[in-house]
Structures are given as C-alpha cells and as structure tokens.
Amino acid sequence: MPRVSRLTLPPLEGSDEPLHQRIARLRKERGYSQTELAERIGIIQALVSDYERGKLRLSAETALRFATALEVTADELLQPKRKRPPRLAPTRKVLRRLEKIEALPSHQQSALLKTIDTFLKGAAVG
Numbered sequence: 001m002p003r004v005s006r007l008t009l010p011p012l013e014g015s016d017e018p019l020h021q022r023i024a025r026l027r028k029e030r031g032y033s034q035t036e037l038a039e040r041i042g043i044i045q046a047l048v049s050d051y052e053r054g055k056l057r058l059s060a061e062t063a064l065r066f067a068t069a070l071e072v073t074a075d076e077l078l079q080p081k082r083k084r085p086p087r088l089a090p091t092r093k094v095l096r097r098l099e100k101i102e103a104l105p106s107h108q109q110s111a112l113l114k115t116i117d118t119f120l121k122g123a124a125v126g
Helices: 019-030 034-041 045-052 060-069 074-078 092-103 106-125
Strands: none
Touching: 019 045, 019 074, 034 045, 034 060, 060 074, 092 106
C-alpha cells in the first residue's frame, strides 16, 4: 500500500505544475476518467484520485505505469516543461513597414536604418 505523503515539496525549478497536477492534466487531455485510468494501470480509482491530489507519492514502478497508460514517456511525465520566455513575434503593423522598407532602394534603406538605430540608442538611454 502506498504511503501517504506528509511532505509538501516546492515545485521544481522551471515549472509551476507539480507532478500530481500534471498527471491529472494528462489524464484529462487523453479523455480518460479516473476509473478508466485506474483500470489501465491496474489499481483502484481511489488511488488515482489520491495521486492526482498529491496525497500519495509515486514509486518508480507506479510512475512507469502512469506513463504507459497515459501514452507518454517517463520523462514527459516526470520532468516539468521548462518555461521559456515568450518569443516576441513582430506585429502585422511592423511586418508591413518592413516590407515597405525592403522595397526601397538600398541607399534609402541604409539612411532609414541609420535613423532608426540613432533613435533606438537615444530611447535606450532615456
């Protein structure tokens, strides 16, 4: 019988989603009920509920069973997704202006880019 955890561990660095929440999220994404997941693993539904609420600690074997049943690798189950800084994509407004700049003759592009660079240097200082 799994041990009830009395420890509250902080989330792993780079993730704000603890393992028990990740298990619940993956189960829901796959469209399984707790009962269906329990049957796939070979345990009872109450244990799935306890794991998903963080009341029980996963053994290595149970983690592998969850991963197999949820059709993910053990790494995907156990390792949190690293938060990456959002990639800033240019807006349509900026892209349209860039297209117009690229359509200019090279000497006008060069003059305009020098002006933009000068402006940006001044804006960074201020």
